[in-house]
Amino acid sequence: MNDRSAMRLTRLQQALAVGGTLHLREAARLCGVSEMTIRRDVAASDGAMTLLGGRLILASNPHYAPAYDLDRQKDSHALTKRRLCERAAGFIENGDTLFIDCGTTLLPLVGTLAARERLTVVTYALNVANAISLRPDVRLVLLGGHYHATSQSFGSDDMSTAIKRLGINRAFISAAGVHAERGVSCFHFHEVAPKQAAIACAAQRLLVVDESKIGQIRPAYFARLGDFDVVITDGDMAPSPENGGPRIIAA
The missing domain is CATH 1.10.10.10 (Winged helix-like DNA-binding domain superfamily/Winged helix DNA-binding domain)
Structure with a gap:
């Protein structure tokens, strides 16, 4: 330019x-x-x-951003999302407390949890909570508040405080946009607080995104790439520098 x-x-x-x-x-x-x-x-x-x-x-104007439809996203990159979650599951250890973000990208992660014992899952996503509720071997912590049907997730003013009171070993975060200069973003502003709280207090922060999110900018910014320890993606992302930035894992 x-x-x-x-x-x-x-x-x-x-x-x-x-x-x-x-x-x-x-x-x-x-x-x-x-x-x-x-x-x-x-x-x-x-x-x-x-x-x-x-x-x-x-692109940052929330009034004109493309609408996010969870039902439409369910079949989008389904096989890729399953493969990403299989790679992500390799970081989980017995006894972990996991934060699992909303959306459809991380839903296949629930199916990988049978290989681990004494797990607790923290989420504000109804679809994730419903899937976990079918697994009596996994303890569920559902964060409530006002229900947002478009993303099947909850939002409340005190959700950040509730998350920060929990001991979270690993936070699995999804995103609608990942941009090298403009950071990591999503469509809905009510998702920003729980994402940021989980990133702030988790011992390990993992961003899981398919290639369709790379290079995109969405209305609600919530993190820098450097806020994550690991990025798991099938997209084209440059390896992080040795002295900082997340570890990039290709799936």
Whole structure:
């Protein structure tokens, strides 16, 4: 990206921060360039902006972010998610207390728990809780609050405090977006507090994501890549530096 393109992007971001959206034609007029130039600038913005129906929006704008539908996600990358969870299960030890995040990526992890003894699972996700409830050998801690049907998960003001009172050995975290510069994000703001609390207090933090999440930016930012000890993915991620950053495990 050259300096002129960077200046145009800054001007567009300022305009979008005030107005929310900007028609492609208006964006071109504002910057004194062609619509094609604006399209090229957007393509070079590393996902910070996008075009939706001929209008320019910020990817971080929650009002225009793509909707997350849990039912639609269940079959998305199903085999990959199972393989990722099989790799993740290799970190679990007998007697562990596990935090399992919401969504569909980590649901196959429940099926791997039979190989371990004396486990406790902490979750705010109804689909995970339902699956754990069928395993009498695993103790379940379900964090409650207001129920959000779109993600089949709960949210409350005191959930962070409840999580921090628990001794969590390993936190398995899912995400809708993983970006090298813009960090790790999800669709729903009520998920931020429990994710951050689990990351803050767990002895080991593991991010489990399929390749469709790599390079994406979603509305609700919740962590830096450096906040994790391990990233398990089938996506193309550069190995972490020896002096910091997570260990990348390809699945």
